Amino acid sequence: MSAAQPPQLDNLFGALADPTRRAIIDRLLARGELSVGEVAAPFDISTPAITRHLQVLEAAGLIERRVERQWRYVRVRANALAPMENWLARQRQHWSAALDRMEAVAAAQTPRRRKS
Template identity: 40%
Template sequence: MTTVIKAFSALSDQTRMSIVEQLMTEGELAAGDLIEGRGMSGAAISRHLKVLREAGLVRQRVQGTHRLYTVDGHGLRAIADWTISKRAFWEASLDRLDAAITLEDQA
C-alpha cells in the first residue's frame, strides 16, 4: 500500500502529473526537454523528477552528461491494480447514486 500512497502523493502535483503524461506520450526524454514550456528552472524540474523517482513512477538513466527519464511501468501498474481492486465498490456506489438521482427526478 505504501507504493500506491507515494504514487498518488507524487501525482497530486500538477507539474509532476504533466511530466508523467508527457513521458507516457513522448517516451524517454532528457531532463532539459522536460523543462521546455513549463517556465521552471532546471533545479525545480529536478526536484519534481526526484519525487517521481522516489515514488517509483519514473526511471532515470545516465547517458554521458544527460539524464534521461522514462515512465516506470511497475509504479503505474501498482496504481492500476489498486484502482481495479476497488472497481466493485465504485460501480456499486455509482449505481446507488444513479438510483437516487432517478428517484429524485421522478418526485
C-alpha cells in the same frame, strides 16, 4: 479493508498530486524517454525545480533515470501505475456493487403504477 493504504500506493498518489508532476508524466508517456532539458522545456519553472519534481517521481517509482555521458535521461517505468490501476479497479467494483444493491432496494420499495 484496512484504512491505511500501502506506502507504495501513498507515494504514487502523493507524487501525482502535483499538477507539474502529472504534466511531466503525461509528457514522458507521450514522447518516451527524454533528457532532463527536454522535460523542462515547456515548463515555466527553473531546471532545479524540475529536478526536484523528477526526484519525487523517481522516489515514488514512477520514473527511472539513465546517464549517457553528460546527458541525463528519464522515462516512465513500465507498469509503474499498476498499483493505482489495481486499487481503482477494486474501488470501481465495490461502488458498482453498492450502487446495484441500492438500485435493487429502491426498485423493491417503489410502488408499481397501474396502467390506465
